[in-house]
Amino acid sequence: MSKRLAGKKIVLGLTGGVACYKIAELTRALGKAGANVQVVMTQAATQFITPVTMQALSGNTVYLDQWDARVANNMPHIDLSRDADLIVIAPCSTDFIFKLAHGACDDLLSTLCVARPASVPLLVAPAMNVEMWQNPATQRNVAQLKSDGIQVLGPAAGDQACGETGMGRMLEADQLLAEIIASIEPKTLAGKRLLITAGPTFEPIDPVRGITNLSSGKMGYAIAQAAWEAGADVTLISGPTALEAPYGFSRIQVQTAQQMYDAVMVQLSSNHSDVFIGVAAVADWHVANASDQKIKKTCDTDRPQLQFALNPDILANVAALPVAPYCVGFAAESENLLQYGTAKRLKKNVPLLVGNIGHATFGKDENELVLFDANGHTHLPRADKQTLARQLIAEIAARIQ
Numbered sequence: 161m162s163k164r165l166a167g168k169k170i171v172l173g174l175t176g177g178v179a180c181y182k183i184a185e186l187t188r189a190l191g192k193a194g195a196n197v198q199v200v201m202t203q204a205a206t207q208f209i210t211p212v213t214m215q216a217l218s219g220n221t222v223y224l225d226q227w228d229a230r231v232a233n234n235m236p237h238i239d240l241s242r243d244a245d246l247i248v249i250a251p252c253s254t255d256f257i258f259k260l261a262h263g264a265c266d267d268l269l270s271t272l273c274v275a276r277p278a279s280v281p282l283l284v285a286p287a288m289n290v291e292m293w294q295n296p297a298t299q300r301n302v303a304q305l306k307s308d309g310i311q312v313l314g315p316a317a318g319d320q321a322c323g324e325t326g327m328g329r330m331l332e333a334d335q336l337l338a339e340i341i342a343s344i345e346p347k348t349l350a351g352k353r354l355l356i357t358a359g360p361t362f363e364p365i366d367p368v369r370g371i372t373n374l375s376s377g378k379m380g381y382a383i384a385q386a387a388w389e390a391g392a393d394v395t396l397i398s399g400p401t402a403l404e405a406p407y408g409f410s411r412i413q414v415q416t417a418q419q420m421y422d423a424v425m426v427q428l429s430s431n432h433s434d435v436f437i438g439v440a441a442v443a444d445w446h447v448a449n450a451s452d453q454k455i456k457k458t459c460d461t462d463r464p465q466l467q468f469a470l471n472p473d474i475l476a477n478v479a480a481l482p483v484a485p486y487c488v489g490f491a492a493e494s495e496n497l498l499q500y501g502t503a504k505r506l507k508k509n510v511p512l513l514v515g516n517i518g519h520a521t522f523g524k525d526e527n528e529l530v531l532f533d534a535n536g537h538t539h540l541p542r543a544d545k546q547t548l549a550r551q552l553i554a555e556i557a558a559r560i561q
């Protein structure tokens with residue numbers, strides 16, 4: 161996992177809500193991502209999770225009280241907020257939203273939020289019953305937070321601890337982590353729309369068999385995630401993978417190369433896209449004589465004869481459109497990467513082609529890339545795929561400015 165939050169000090173404020181149980185996991189995830197987490201809890205939060213648990217998970221003393229004498233100058237609201245790169249309130253109760261909207265300072269957490277320098281971002285993750293969320297007073301207060309520049313994360317809709325269903329569920333720990341990381345990424349693709357393909361395709365032989373390849377989709381999903389972090393509006397068109405639905409952008413699932421081609425063309429004709437990135441390992445052929453029924457093993461000599469037909473080349477067709485987005489191709493090779501990558505970029509007629517060695521990347525968490533453009537090639541050394549994806553997005557953003 162990339163230590164994207166290395167060197168970042170995060171004040172993590174907990175207020176009263178059942179969703180406190182999710183914060184144990186978030187605290188560990190923030191620590192794994194390299195952050196130094198300083199937990200501050202309201203009295204109500206201690207009803208739901210103990211300071212002992214939060215201290216053990218964060219590795220730091222937990223602060224509860226604005227008169228905490230452990231701080232040398234007895235001003236924890238100043239010291240904690242000056243030291244922070246980011247303040248996150250999760251869960252953020254209805255009452256705490258009200259306090260933030262009105263600048264209340266009646267406990268340590270609310271006071272340090274008001275005392276924070278304007279340069280310290282404040283993110284809040286509401287968690288409450290659906291009626292409390294929909295209450296006009298809450299909605300007024302949430303609108304006030306947004307207009308004050310406070311980032312409101314979620315909430316989501318779903319089953320609630322009280323037994324009711326609707327808006328007000330706090331985001332899950334992994335979604336909060338994604339939002340926190342995104343909040344520190346430069347918004348190099350703000351206002352841009354990206355269409356990205358990922359994963360393998362699957363070409364049926366019959367209803368229970370088919371031809372596919374070893375692509376896991378990890379690189380394409382990581383690039384889509386990095387583009388979302390950079391502020392882009394992202395649509396991911398994915399072949400069959402074991403990866404979970406991404407958070408923050410939409411995914412369209414397809415099976416065959418023809419379906420992927422159709423989905424790409426529908427997207428391009430219905431929405432303007434600034435950039436198209438073809439990360440998918442698209443099958444070059446499909447079985448032209450695929451059977452509607454399972455092919456039976458009748459006898460040893462009766463072998464099925466498969467006939468292959470060429471699939472449409474999605475990338476080359478997108479690049480040839482009269483008004484084409486900025487096109488980025490991938491090349492999965494098994495040898496001669498520099499030679500094949502240079503030739504493939506010209507053949508597909510794209511400004512940027514990303515080369516990698518297929519069997520050294522498919523299914524793995526790490527990779528190394530070679531970027532081919534009109535000026536030659538650049539090497540992005542071995543790293544985890546999320547780190548490489550962020551580097552690639554920075555390269556693309558710089559080229560389309």
Ligand code: CTP
Nearest residue numbers: 438439440442471472473474475489490491492
């Ligand atoms: N690609 C595509 N449609 C296809 C085949 C490939 O859009 N039918 C895209 C891939 O998503 C990738 C690029 O083309 O961005 C290169 O894919 P690759 O399989 O490496 O190249 P091919 O054109 O298939 O050439 P070859 O298999 O001969 O290396």
